[in-house]
Amino acid sequence: MGNRAYNFNAGPAALPLEVLQKAQEELVEFKGIGMSIMEISHRSAEYEQVHNETQQLLKQIFSIPDGYQIQFLQGGASTQFAMIPLNFLKPGKVGSYVLTGAWAEKAIQEAKLFGEVAIAASSQEQKFMKIPDLSDISLHPDSAYLHVTSNETIEGAQFQSYPDTGNVPLIGDMSSDILSRPVDVSKFGMIYAGAQKNLGPSGVTVVIVKEDLLQDLPKTIPTMLRYEIHGKNNSLYNTPPVYSIYMVNLVLKWIQEQGGLAVIEKNNLEKSGLIYSAIDQSGGFYRGPVDKGSRSSMNITFRLQDEELEKKFIKETEQNGFVGLKGHRSVGGLRASTYNAVPYASCKALADFMTDFQKRNG
Structure with a gap:
């Protein structure tokens, strides 16, 4: 499928x-x-x-x-x-x-x-x-x-x-x-x-x-x-x-x-780690506002330099098959929810897209 x-x-x-x-x-x-x-x-x-x-x-x-x-x-x-x-x-x-x-x-x-x-x-x-x-x-x-x-x-x-x-x-x-x-x-x-x-x-x-x-x-x-x-x-x-x-x-x-919660946790940390790495290694192009010791492995929030660039990011992700990356209306920004059922491949695709988007807009 x-x-x-x-x-x-x-x-x-x-x-x-x-x-x-x-x-x-x-x-x-x-x-x-x-x-x-x-x-x-x-x-x-x-x-x-x-x-x-x-x-x-x-x-x-x-x-x-x-x-x-x-x-x-x-x-x-x-x-x-x-x-x-x-x-x-x-x-x-x-x-x-x-x-x-x-x-x-x-x-x-x-x-x-x-x-x-x-x-x-x-x-x-x-x-x-x-x-x-x-x-x-x-x-x-x-x-x-x-x-x-x-x-x-x-x-x-x-x-x-x-x-x-x-x-x-x-x-x-x-x-x-x-x-x-x-x-x-x-x-x-x-x-x-x-x-x-x-x-x-x-x-x-x-x-x-x-x-x-x-x-x-x-x-x-x-x-x-x-x-x-x-x-x-x-x-x-x-x-x-x-x-x-x-x-x-x-x-x-x-x-x-899948092997129970120990395996699920390992998978979740690997998935969220892909996206957090794209944020942390972007040199400030992406900003993760949450303190690193409190970061969620389920809901990854991040910002770009301005709202116009965020709108462009959302538009391009939607054109490439990504859904649900707009932040909650009360806080704005961007959010990737990487729950148990979100495949590793989806998180890898998002991390790769983020890197490519930075190259084209940085």
């Missing part, structure tokens, strides 16, 4: 070609049942097998310890911004947040609707171009939890390690870097991620939550916004996003076939 675009979209993003082909093969008829998986009951044995297998695959691949639940919810990470304080921010407690960029800021603004919020650390003065040092994180003594955004998709800054929060649950929004590298899940009380970067298509949000956190939650929360309800019903309280979960199942099997 040589006509596939070089897809650097930030989300919804590239999916593995093998996954798309398998989904295409099973689209009309799923495993000989005479129907698509989109047509069958979510209470059927065929769907429940996919549902439960997807949970088990994620447990295996992400090395999730005993004592955690996996939930498949809807509404994206943005709904989690509200569900977290609704469920966990009890009276007399404080929601602590590390402010690292646009998505952390959205989570904070939502939490403020439900209770008191404390900023445990911030990189706002650095224009979010550096993740705060872990030693700079100051937890409020009444913290209900500490929330971090592991990877800021818009600015391109990523946590390289995570704080030890003791008895305070650590909650991580990993929407744009989940399964891009091994993580010690036991450090977290909860991890959540919208699927549309590394897990599958949009439509399902994965929540990994410690069962201890689901005790004694407020009973006044609307039913569909209670983690306890979704946990007790195996994420089948209402009709789940069946097809999105099926696609996550296929993506997880693809990750296994």
